Amino acid sequence: MRRLRQLAARTPAGRQRYVDLLRALAIGMVVLGHWAVAAIGEDPTGRPTGRSALPELPWAYPLTWVAQVMPIFFLVGGYANAASLAARRAAGVDATTWLLDRGARLLRPTTALLLVIAVGAALASLAGVEATLVRTVGWFATIPLWFLAAYLIVVPLTPAMQALHRRFGLLVPAALAALVVAGDVGRALGPAELALPNYVFGWLAVHQLGLAWRDADAGRPAPHGPRSRPLPLSRHAGAAMLLGGLAATVLLTTVGPYPVSMLNVPGERLDNAAPPSLALLSLTVAQFGAVLLLRAPAERWLRRPGPWQAVIAVNAVVLTVFLWHLAAAILLVGALDAAGKLPTPPVGSAAWLAWRVPWVLMLTVVLAALVAVFGPVEARTGRAGSAERGDSAGRQGDARRAGDGVASGRAPAGRGWRATGRAALTAAGFAAVVYALVVNAETPRSAPEPLGVPAPALVAYLAGAGTLRLLRSGWGSRG
Template sequence: MRRLRQLAAHTPAGRERYVDLLRALAIVMVVLGHWSVAAIGEDPTGRPTARSALPDLPWAYPLTWVAQVMPVFFLVGGYANAASLTARRAAGGDAVSWLLDRGARLLRPTTALLLVIAASSAVASLAGVEATLVRTVAWFATIPLWFLAAYLVVVPLTPAMYALHRRFGLLVPLALAALVAAGDLGRALGPAELALPNYLFGWLAVHQLGFAWRDARAEPPGRPDAPARPDAPPRRGVRSHRLPLSRRAGGTALLGGLAATVLLTVGPYPVAMLNVPGERLDNAAPPSLALLTLTTAQLGLILLLRDPAERWLRRSRPWQAVIAVNAVVLTVFLWHLTAAILLVGALDAAGELPTPPVGSAAWLAWRVPWVLMLAVVLAALVAVFGPVEARTGPTGRARDRRRADGGGTPAQGPGPTGRPHDTGRPHDTGQPAGPGWRGTARAAVTAAGFAAVVYALVVNAETPKSAPEPLGVPASALAAYLAGAGALRLLRSGWGSRG
């Protein structure tokens, strides 16, 4: 609590606290949503099974417009990445060192999850548990990693996409939305694989809106001669295509986005914005045009609520709570389904696992104690694994000291995992390698490291949950992940940066 009070008291006056609140709320809503729609049953052998209850709850489909908050996370990520990249460059750092720091904050807690799953699976396999059952449990536990795979594709593209944003502004997300619409048309007329590029185009479009929000905050209109903040990048290119932040603009985006989403879902798109097994199309995987119009409405609502939310966050206790959640926000996201697995296993072992029919009064009543018990289990997991994300080694402690002393510039945005953001300095353990073959090699290894990690997460997601995998995760995927994450860790420690 003392450290939280220090961080809250020394928060720079110009920080966009609302961004941190949105990230925390988005992840909490994802967790509560997954828990609330879980339908627990038993297979013919008496083993517990789990599935989504949404196919049996068509009345809940419109509620998914509120529950689908992954666009908010990418929007906030765009804001954060634009702010920290700009600050890093202003301090003399380069894009590769920035990317290594960003990757570390995402991969540390992810590595902890994968190693625990692999080790637990190996023990279970050695104890005689069927490899297919081991994989099924691991498959459920690693469902959150599909989102991380998408985000780890978007983050390395930030330097190039931010340059496009500085040149063309809102024309970039509009062009990406057009590509998403083309992908939707392709999967409507042909094989579903024609829409696979939408995983990239759709999330990039939302990420670009985060850039636009950050720059509109950093550069007030009517001041083309000077930046509002010390780290604001120089203006160039088409500056008329900027994101308006007024309440009128927010209302227009909210109403326009909702109207467009209604028209699209009355037409060829399903109403549900979350995955519903059996639906003719999934609005979120990959992102569809309907999801982008809903994102526009969400952005409008965000703009409308921004001023009262910022006033509320000026109070110490709400802001301390936001800091606390953001310090472990990725840990909460990664482990929330593991918490469900552990609770189901414990209740089943005790013979107390309720399996009421989905939609019945008993099932609805069970939602409250179910979520409360899951929260307790998740809190225990966060207590164990949260420190991996919140504070890791001497570098993390040094960064904490800088933050407590008021380190960081007012313009910096929050980090991708929600902890108080970068100081804008190059990372502690290594400086940019500079031009020439050494810098080129460093950039190439960084790209290869990210590619290996994304490959591993995609392979795991695509491997059937009934596949015989004694490690829970495919061995090839685990090897690729550890190789990629290890290479990035070596680079961040300074390997390859010195002669």
């Protein structure tokens, strides 16, 4: 508590606390949503199984418009990445070094999760557990990594997308939205694979809106010409976005071809979130409008020490919470099944609905224990650079105090081919990590994988993450 009070007291006056709150709330909503719709049953052999209850709860589809908060996370990510990149550049830091530091906050907690899964799966396989069962458990535990694959594509593009924003403003997210529409038409008329680029175009459009939000917040002038105006942030603009976005989403999901649910419903012809659809983008506009309308009261509330300390505490381990929340469910189901106390009421029944409360409470306890063990990995990374949470003042101070160019985050002294090679290796490291996460997501849950995750994916991930770690430590930046 003393450290939280110290961190709260040292918060720069210009820090956007509301952005931190939105990040914490978005991840919290994802966790609660996954837990709430979990349906636990048994297979013919008596083993516990898990699935989404949404196909049997059509009355809950409109509620997913509130529960689907990944757009908020990418929106906040765009804001934070723009703020962090601007602060690091002001301190004399190059884009490659910024990206390496940004990636560390994401990859260290992810590496811990994958290594624990791989080691646990290997031990289970050596003990005689079927490889298909090992993979099923690993598949469930790594479901959160689909988001990380998309985010690790978007983050390295931030410098280029910020340059495009400075030149073309809001035309950039508009063009990306048009590409999403093209992808939707493609999957409606042809194979679903035609919409795969929407994984990049859709989330990049939301992230780009965050970049525009940050520039408008900072009072940066819009690009010249009537074609590009700054993003409006007034309450009137927020109300217009909320109402207009909701109206468009209603039309797209009733008159239009898109499903009502904004979360994955097995069996639906289209999925609004995987990959992002035009309906999800219209909902994003509505959510951003709500964000603007709630901003003033939320910022007043965050000026109080208690709420702000709570936000700091959550954000210190927010990725750990996200990465381990399904592992917590696996552990709880296993423990209850071993004790013969695992309830499996029919989905939608009174017993199933009543079970939601103790279920979520018990999962919270299990997740809290996991965060206590693995949270320090993320927290230490966050303390190594306060700019990872959008704190510009902390990074600038670090850069001024440190004498070593690499330790301070300054651009390496070498120029030319050395800097180009370092940037290329950074890109290759990120590409290897993204490849690994995509391969894991595409590998069926019933595949015989004795390590829980595909061995090629694990090797590619460790190679990519290891390369980025070496580069961040200064390897390759000196002659």
